[in-house]
Amino acid sequence: MSRIGWIRLAVLLALVALLEILVRIGSIPYKTMLPPSEMLTALVRLLAAGTATRDIVQTLTCVGAALVSSVVAGFGLGVAIHRFPRVRRALEPFFATYYAVPFFIFYPVLIAIFDLSLLPIILMGFAFAVIAMCIATINGLDRVPRVLGKVARMHRMREFETAVRMKLPAAAPHLFTGLKLCVAYSFIGVIASEFILAPSGLGHAIAYAYNDFDNRTMYALMLFVMIVVVTLNMLLHGWEQRLLKRWHGR
Amino acid sequence: MDAGASRNGGGRVAAGHHAELRGVTRVYPAVAGYRPVHALGPVDLDLRRGEFFSVVGPSGCGKSTLLKVLAGLQPPSAGKCSFEGKPVHGQVPEGVGVVFQEDASFPWLTVWDNAAFGLRRAGVDSAEIERRVGDALAFMGLKDFQRAYPAQLSGGMRQRVCIARTLVLQPRLILLDEPFGALDAQTRLLMGDEVLRLWRRTGATILLITHALDEAAMLSDRVGVMSARPGRFLDLVETKWPKERDSTIVSEAGFGEVTARLWHHLRGESMKALGQSGAAAAGGRAEA
Numbered sequence: 376m377s378r379i380g381w382i383r384l385a386v387l388l389a390l391v392a393l394l395e396i397l398v399r400i401g402s403i404p405y406k407t408m409l410p411p412s413e414m415l416t417a418l419v420r421l422l423a424a425g426t427a428t429r430d431i432v433q434t435l436t437c438v439g440a441a442l443v444s445s446v447v448a449g450f451g452l453g454v455a456i457h458r459f460p461r462v463r464r465a466l467e468p469f470f471a472t473y474y475a476v477p478f479f480i481f482y483p484v485l486i487a488i489f490d491l492s493l494l495p496i497i498l499m500g501f502a503f504a505v506i507a508m509c510i511a512t513i514n515g516l517d518r519v520p521r522v523l524g525k526v527a528r529m530h531r532m533r534e535f536e537t538a539v540r541m542k543l544p545a546a547a548p549h550l551f552t553g554l555k556l557c558v559a560y561s562f563i564g565v566i567a568s569e570f571i572l573a574p575s576g577l578g579h580a581i582a583y584a585y586n587d588f589d590n591r592t593m594y595a596l597m598l599f600v601m602i603v604v605v606t607l608n609m610l611l612h613g614w615e616q617r618l619l620k621r622w623h624g625r
Numbered sequence: 626m627d628a629g630a631s632r633n634g635g636g637r638v639a640a641g642h643h644a645e646l647r648g649v650t651r652v653y654p655a656v657a658g659y660r661p662v663h664a665l666g667p668v669d670l671d672l673r674r675g676e677f678f679s680v681v682g683p684s685g686c687g688k689s690t691l692l693k694v695l696a697g698l699q700p701p702s703a704g705k706c707s708f709e710g711k712p713v714h715g716q717v718p719e720g721v722g723v724v725f726q727e728d729a730s731f732p733w734l735t736v737w738d739n740a741a742f743g744l745r746r747a748g749v750d751s752a753e754i755e756r757r758v759g760d761a762l763a764f765m766g767l768k769d770f771q772r773a774y775p776a777q778l779s780g781g782m783r784q785r786v787c788i789a790r791t792l793v794l795q796p797r798l799i800l801l802d803e804p805f806g807a808l809d810a811q812t813r814l815l816m817g818d819e820v821l822r823l824w825r826r827t828g829a830t831i832l833l834i835t836h837a838l839d840e841a842a843m844l845s846d847r848v849g850v851m852s853a854r855p856g857r858f859l860d861l862v863e864t865k866w867p868k869e870r871d872s873t874i875v876s877e878a879g880f881g882e883v884t885a886r887l888w889h890h891l892r893g894e895s896m897k898a899l900g901q902s903g904a905a906a907a908g909g910r911a912e913a
Contacts, residue, residue, distance in 0.1 A: 522727040528698055529723045529791075530743055531716055540746075544733040621774045622732045 409594045417595035427580060427596060434565060434577040437493055441500025441561040446554060449508025457516045473506045482568055496568045503564030504557040511553025515546030548622055551615045558611065562604055643674040643830045644695060644798055649704035651690050663855040665690045667704060672830055679833040679841035681887060682851030683898035688834045692802050696723050708798060722796030726803040730775040730786045737771040740789040761789040781812040792823065801833045814872045817844055821871060842883040843874055850890045853897035859890050
């Protein structure tokens with residue numbers, strides 16, 4: 376691990392230790408928050424007992440489905456819009472205001488259409504993430520150096536091959552930004568939807584535990600979500616850094 | 626020294642032709658609010674097999690357009706263009722390699738993979754790729770950097786990667802579009818030496834587009850001087866340098882004569898290109 380990585384880890388451990396101490400000495404009431412060590416113990420017990428397995432599998436399945444569909448659709452949409460500048464100009468105001476729309480107001484409508492199935496949850500995650508990927512794709516394609524198009528023609532490459540062997544790798548750093556956002560937005564969309572109205576899933580389990588004053592379960596599940604999201608993002612961040620090091624030599 | 630130049634109105638020279646332009650004109654169509662731009666021609670040009678030909682001219686005179694037409698990257702608006710007797714249209718002909726001014730290396734590939742790119746696409750067997758790429762990288766002085774990524778190299782080295790990528794395809798006509806434009810003066814001279822070595826070794830015909838008179842005079846067998854837009858050949862200057870030459874030629878007496886001859890034409894054309902305000906500009910400079 377690099378020196379900065381060690382510093383980062385030290386800061387994180389110090390904050391966790393501080394929280395542990397504050398709860399243990401009563402500065403933060405025990406009823407409000409558990410010490411991190413007890414959250415971890417509760418999570419291990421929960422996972423060992425298997426009582427949350429169904430919710431975890433459901434949530435991760437929904438996030439996976441929302442993530443894959445939003446990345447594929449966002450990328451395809453981005454490529455298509457990039458090809459047609461007039462369509463792009465027409466759509467730009469919608470992109471600019473897209474994230475100003477409170478999506479969750481549509482959740483009841485989706486339930487009315489698709490019932491209390493997984494589909495409305497996946498659609499919420501998808502709707503949250505897809506435009507981020509689309510915008511990242513358009514930005515990435517904008518930044519592909521024009522000279523690469525000439526090089527492709529020198530090599531007598533057809534349009535599809537140019538897209539796959541030139542434009543895609545040249546736009547990769549921007550696509551990576553889109554991918555990272557899609558991961559974050561998919562989690563937010565899915566868990567928040569489960570929180571509001573779903574009959575199962577991690578979001579629902581956390582809300583249920585909260586309403587039931589079951590802090591131990593609530594914090595254990597929150598810790599689980601945090602660990603999964605942070606681990607995924609750290610893996611993507613590490614991958615992105617390796618990519619950028621190649622690109623920019625830093 | 627007589628540079629062996631022959632004033633030739635249309636810029637047409639006959640000999641064993643490798644590539645030909647006949648009455649080539651290029652007009653860029655009108656775009657939103659702007660009138661069509663007549664960028665080039667009509668020009669006639671015969672490139673002799675194995676010669677080093679440079680094109681100089683004022684900014685915006687259509688030098689790069691000439692190269693793009695010859696490379697098949699842009700169609701001529703009128704006239705004909707051929708390479709090895711076959712018409713060039715809409716596609717870069719097999720046997721033609723182009724090196725661009727911009728950094729065209731692929732940042733996601735190592736130096737080795739950059740150089741091997743075209744051969745892998747063409748399905749050349751791995752032993753042959755190994756041989757040609759190793760050879761090209763050694764020739765371009767990149768052997769020790771074959772596992773490096775372009776971002777880890779200097780601008781001159783990245784341009785050498787692009788040349789190596791073109792070289793491995795063994796082109797018979799190499800088109801260089803101001804490939805050293807972004808490099809410092811010393812590196813340009815050294816890169817010039819490398820291009821001369823490359824030219825001698827491959828026996829390819831080279832067409833170099835440049836705005837640097839000394840570069841054109843040093844490297845070329847012939848230099849075509851273009852007018853301000855729309856670009857036409859005003860003069861073709863034969864340098865008569867020996868084939869075994871390098872950048873030390875700049876210290877020879879004849880070198881000054883060649884560059885003086887090129888500048889003689891270019892001065893007025895460059896002033897025209899600066900907005901037909903040549904007299905005012907010259908006056909200003911004299912006062913300064």
